[in-house]
Amino acid sequence: xxxxxxxxxxxxxxxxxxxxxxxxxxxxxxxxxxxxxxxxxxxxxxxxxxxxxxxxxxxxxxxxxxxxxxxxxxxxxxxxxxxxxxxxxxxxxxxxxxxxxxxxxxxxxxxxxxxxxxxxxxxxxxxxxxxxxxxxxxxxxxxxxxxxxxxxxxxxxxxxxxxxxxxxxxxxxxxxxxxxxxxxxxxxxxxxxxxxxxxxxxxxxxxxxxxxxxxxxxxxxxxxxxxxxxxxxxxxxxxxxxxxxxxxxxxxxxxxxxxxxxxxxxxxxxxxxxxxxxxxxxxxxxxxxxxxxxxxxxxxxxxxxxxxxxxxxxxxxxxxxxxxxxxxxxxxxxxxxxxxxxxxxxxxxxxxxxxxxxxxxxxxxxxxxxxxxxxxxxxxxxxxxxxxxxxxxxxxxxxxxxxxxxxxxxxxxxxxxxxxxxxxxxxxxxxxxxxxxxxxxxxxxxxxxxxxxxxxxxxxxxxxxxxxxxxxxxxxxxxxxxxxxxxxxxxxxxxxxxxxxxxxxxxxxxxxxxxxxxxxxxxxxxxxxxxxxxxxxxxxxxxxxxxxxxxxxxxxxxxxxxxxxxxxxxxxxxxxxxxxxxxxxxxxxxxxxxx
Amino acid sequence: xxxxxxxxxxxxxxxxxxxxxxxxxxxxxxxxxxxxxxxxxxxxxxxxxxxxxxxxxxxxxxxxxxxxxxxxxxxxxxxxx
Numbered sequence: 314x315x316x317x318x319x320x321x322x323x324x325x326x327x328x329x330x331x332x333x334x335x336x337x338x339x340x341x342x343x344x345x346x347x348x349x350x351x352x353x354x355x356x357x358x359x360x361x362x363x364x365x366x367x368x369x370x371x372x373x374x375x376x377x378x379x380x381x382x383x384x385x386x387x388x389x390x391x392x393x394x395x396x397x398x399x400x401x402x403x404x405x406x407x408x409x410x411x412x413x414x415x416x417x418x419x420x421x422x423x424x425x426x427x428x429x430x431x432x433x434x435x436x437x438x439x440x441x442x443x444x445x446x447x448x449x450x451x452x453x454x455x456x457x458x459x460x461x462x463x464x465x466x467x468x469x470x471x472x473x474x475x476x477x478x479x480x481x482x483x484x485x486x487x488x489x490x491x492x493x494x495x496x497x498x499x500x501x502x503x504x505x506x507x508x509x510x511x512x513x514x515x516x517x518x519x520x521x522x523x524x525x526x527x528x529x530x531x532x533x534x535x536x537x538x539x540x541x542x543x544x545x546x547x548x549x550x551x552x553x554x555x556x557x558x559x560x561x562x563x564x565x566x567x568x569x570x571x572x573x574x575x576x577x578x579x580x581x582x583x584x585x586x587x588x589x590x591x592x593x594x595x596x597x598x599x600x601x602x603x604x605x606x607x608x609x610x611x612x613x614x615x616x617x618x619x620x621x622x623x624x625x626x627x628x629x630x631x632x633x634x635x636x637x638x639x640x641x642x643x644x645x646x647x648x649x650x651x652x653x654x655x656x657x658x659x660x661x662x663x664x665x666x667x668x669x670x671x672x673x674x675x676x677x678x679x680x681x682x683x684x685x686x687x688x689x690x691x692x693x694x695x696x697x698x699x700x701x702x703x704x705x706x707x708x709x710x711x712x713x714x715x716x717x718x719x720x721x722x723x724x725x726x727x728x729x730x731x732x733x734x735x736x737x738x739x740x741x742x743x744x745x746x747x748x749x750x751x752x753x754x755x756x757x758x759x760x761x762x763x764x765x766x767x768x769x770x771x772x773x774x775x776x777x778x779x780x781x782x783x784x785x786x787x788x789x790x791x792x793x794x795x796x797x798x799x800x801x802x803x804x805x806x807x808x809x810x811x812x813x814x815x816x817x818x819x820x821x822x823x824x825x826x827x828x829x830x831x832x833x834x835x836x837x838x839x840x841x842x843x844x845x846x847x848x849x850x851x852x853x854x855x856x857x858x859x860x861x862x863x864x865x866x867x868x869x870x871x872x873x874x875x876x877x878x879x880x881x882x883x884x885x886x887x888x889x890x891x892x893x894x895x896x897x898x899x900x901x902x903x904x905x906x907x908x
Numbered sequence: 909x910x911x912x913x914x915x916x917x918x919x920x921x922x923x924x925x926x927x928x929x930x931x932x933x934x935x936x937x938x939x940x941x942x943x944x945x946x947x948x949x950x951x952x953x954x955x956x957x958x959x960x961x962x963x964x965x966x967x968x969x970x971x972x973x974x975x976x977x978x979x980x981x982x983x984x985x986x987x988x989x
Contacts (some may be wrong), residue, residue, distance in 0.1 A: 356927045360927035361928055476922065525929075528927055528929050528932050529929075529936075530927075562929075562933050564929060641969070648969065649930075821922050900988055
């Protein structure tokens with residue numbers, strides 16, 4: 314079947330922070346650039362980022378990119394690539410100041426400089442004491458950032474395709490990426506976007522988990538497309554969790570609630586933290602609390618019909634204290650858990666927040682895959698940045714405020730690399746292989762014509778419950794093994810979903826079925842990669858890899874100081890070395906990660 | 909429901925996909941209740957959906973109020989979600 318072909322120099326998928334930053338680079342260099350996005354750009358999930366963006370500007374006190382680099386390597390539990398981390402930390406100031414020039418309304422010091430505040434894990438002088446490194450615009454940093462960059466793109470004539478969903482990568486026989494197929498949701502029409510450079514900036518896939526802080530749009534579309542096109546996904550076992558999200562909703566309950574005297578209880582009403590942390594109890598660190606909660610649930614002491622959450626009790630506190638010290642918590646509990654915390658405890662579970670892994674790239678934002686003798690051969694014409702990419706700067710765990718920095722630095726870097734390639738490339742586009750276009754048409758047609766198939770929402774729920782139970786914040790060998798089988802079953806259902814609404818025009822049921830096909834690839838990648846990694850490192854914590862003298866925190870550098878690469882085909886795993894050599898400074902040597 | 913109305917409804921439903929999880933859940937519950945929405949309600953919802961996410965959440969969570977009676981009525985229904 315023939316489809317309309319639209320030709321651009323560059324096509325970018327995703328209009329959050331990374332996509333908008335990359336687009337500025339291309340459009341301002343005079344290249345014809347399309348941005349495809351499911352939602353209006355300023356409604357991308359970047360809006361939810363409040364903490365700020367890290368840069369060692371040193372406006373409030375002495376700071377240095379090398380200290381920032383040290384913190385990031387340590388935070389990553391040494392799984393981050395030190396060349397990419399040096400690159401990001403050195404580029405931070407330039408990127409933040411550019412953003413200021415785009416009109417970003419940063420908070421200011423009395424002297425008119427960008428005001429900086431402290432944030433967890435950011436220290437001065439190689440881990441000595443906290444430093445003020447985060448640049449923010451009140452509590453709307455992500456939102457302000459998107460607005461500034463969207464305006465800049467409008468001025469530079471970037472062409473936006475809003476309410477379009479990208480379907481599949483187009484790769485030719487040599488493996489070069491020539492664009493994407495995408496569907497106009499308004500009409501249902503499928504179009505091939507033919508481009509010399511294709512940049513993925515599609516964000517994370519936090520929706521694979523039952524409890525997730527991610528908005529509904531975060532369905533890992535770029536990861537699904539890459540996986541289907543034979544590109545491996547890197548380090549997908551690493552997900553950052555928060556201990557207390559409202560069960561079934563994912564909305565966060567701040568840690569301040571436990572600080573004010575909130576108590577965690579199991580189905581027997583027991584204050585179980587007394588057993589796990591006799592001194593700190595409910596105020597133990599995030600990891601300890603999350604692990605204890607998971608153990609209670611796994612051992613059958615969870616609450617509710619599925620025994621899959623515990624309770625956060627503040628009903629013993631004076632209502633006046635709750636209203637005064639914990640503003641907003643009562644509203645959230647009433648709105649999302651249906652309980653008034655003054656009278657009843659709040660159901661909570663450890664909640665997925667950020668995806669450290671993704672499409673493998675180098676620090677130029679180019680997608681790299683194993684080929685021949687190289688573990689990182691550039692895929693011509695293909696770039697990725699932001700949460701969907703793995704540069705890898707976050708390694709096994711991300712520091713707060715480094716996510717906004719990641720999307721600025723690598724969005725720009727991917728854009729710059731694409732500009733350089735476009736300047737060198739011949740005038741004509743390479744021909745589009747019809748078979749690649751047909752892949753997307755076949756998938757959509759399958760959904761439209763499926764009979765006796767699986768229900769989209771039920772399958773999505775099965776996926777999310779399986780991920781939460783089998784590959785949650787605290788992991789167990791037997792559960793992971795079982796999880797691999799279970800998630801494979803879910804995948805079969807996700808690929809045979811049936812929808813009732815067959816109309817072409819604005820069919821959200823079809824979009825959700827397509828999103829599920831992307832999500833499930835991420836879910837399988839996560840489960841298989843996590844099952845295989847037989848150590849604890851950063852956010853990947855296994856019961857059978859405990860903290861010992863020989864292996865502090867359960868980390869096994871001898872066998873596991875390497876990146877995972879998962880391939881969709883046969884769930885094959887490959888590994889590649891961590892880049893321990895930075896660009897200009899000495900390696901930050903391995904040591905135990907302790908704060 | 910005629911096709912034009914169905915498309916308008918579907919478009920509204922899609923515009924309820926937001927940047928913030930809090931709003932996603934409120935709208936999901938709102939639609940799941942399958943409430944009667946007349947054309948005036950739909951127009952009001954359209955206007956509300958044009959509001960930036962943080963401001964919309966302030967309205968829905970009750971931290972802010974809105975004067976317009978049409979919008980107010982839809983906001984109150986969202987608060988019940």
